[in-house]
Amino acid sequence: MVTLAEVARRANVTGATVSNVLRNPQKVKPETVERVMAAIRELGYRPNLTARALARGRTSTLALLLSNIANPFYPEFVLAAEREARKRGYFLLVCNTDDDPAITRAYLEQIAGSLASGVIVMNTDLGEGELAGIASKGVAVVLCMWEHVQASRALPCVTTDFAAAGALAAAHLSGLGHRKFGVIFGGGSGGPQTIRLDGFAAALAAHGHSEKSLFIVRAHDSIESGYEAAAGLLRAKPAMTSIFATNDLMAIGAMQAAADLGKRVPDDLSVMGLTDIALAHQFRPALTTVRLPTADIAARSVALALEMVEGGTPAQDVYVVRAPELVVRESTAPAPSRQR
Known part of the structure; x- marks a missing residue:
């Protein structure tokens, strides 16, 4: 079996340099x-x-807990997180909890501190106190994309x-002259997406719309549920x-429902979503949406977890990554003239 020392001799560097190339390549000159x-x-x-983990007292693996890998948002997030982890010399272990708190607990009990030195937790039914108990055992725990961010947290959180x-979203639809607004707000393991709804409703009020112009229904984060709600x-x-x-996903379901009911998007009905998954621009008509900084949040979450794994202390409780941005495509248009 080839040893690290043999690699060092062949490359004419020290063993420590070979280790740095494998673990922290960003700290080594590109030519080296x-x-x-x-x-x-x-x-x-x-x-x-295994030997490396024993020598360092920690593994070269981070775990990422997510709620539903079938939702296309999560594979896109995983891709960005895995790239960042690999760039820093770590492996990423992806754990799908299937919206089941028992599975989440089992993963945490089995991998935290043994298979993985740090854990990034996305939407979960577990409370922050329970997760803080895992962190108290010396495991780096970072919350990610949690919507209900408090002023002070027991664990650091990277969000938007x-x-x-x-x-x-509200400003865009109001600016197009719409006066009657349907809202489908979803939810999953992280709870209902009420912060998004609150932001929408507050902005409508600021633009002079009354509560009577808003029609709200709750659904689950899926195309099927969006279809039924719409x-x-x-x-x-x-x-x-x-x-x-x-x-x-719910917005795409809403467009399908509109088509089945004989309404043209966007001529009769404007539809918009929030997240900007790849399917948003692949669908027809292409979906107007609000883009979340998914890749930035993934990279910052990995970086923060590794800072903690390597002994650092988070400088703040909540890291709010770059602001969301409006992406206008084909699914929204000025309100029909009969409403103006």
Whole structure:
């Protein structure tokens, strides 16, 4: 078996430099990284991960707990997180909890501190106190994309301004002349998406719309649930000319329901979502939405977890990453003239 020392001799560097290339390549000159990696390929070197973990007192693995891998938002998030972890010399272990708190607890009990040195927790039914108990055992725990952010937390959280995202949607639809607004607000393990709804409603009020212009229904984060919710709204309020869904999947379901009920999007009905998953621009008509800084949040979450794994202390409780932004596509248009 090829040893690290043999790689060092072939690359004409020290063993410590080889270790840095494998663990923290960003700290090594690019030309040195290239020389070491060439020696690794030539010799067929494979690091002994178990031995490395024992020597360092921690693994080279981070765990990411998410609620439903079938939701296309999560694979997109995982891709960004995995790239950041790999860039820093770590592996990412993805754990799908299937919206089940018992599965979440089982993962935490089995991997935290043993298979993984740090854990990034997305939406979960577990309370922060229970997660803080895991952290008290010396495991780096970072909350990510939690919507209901408090002023002070027991654990650091990387998130975005969900109220601002809702406000952007309201300003866009109001600016197009709409006066009757349907809202489908979703929820999952992280609870109902009320912060997005609150931001939307507050912005409508600021633009002079009364509560009577707002028709709200709750659904689950899925195309099917969005379809059912939108169909109910459109049947109950046939004069409604716009729908805002707090999740892109539900917005796509709303467009399908509109088509089945004989309404043209966007001529008769404007529909918009929130998140900007890849499907939003692939669907027809392409979905107007509010883009969340998904890749930035994923990268910052990984970086923060690794800072903690390596002995750092978070500088703040809540990290609010770059603001959401409006992405206008084909599914919204000026309100029909009969409403103006």
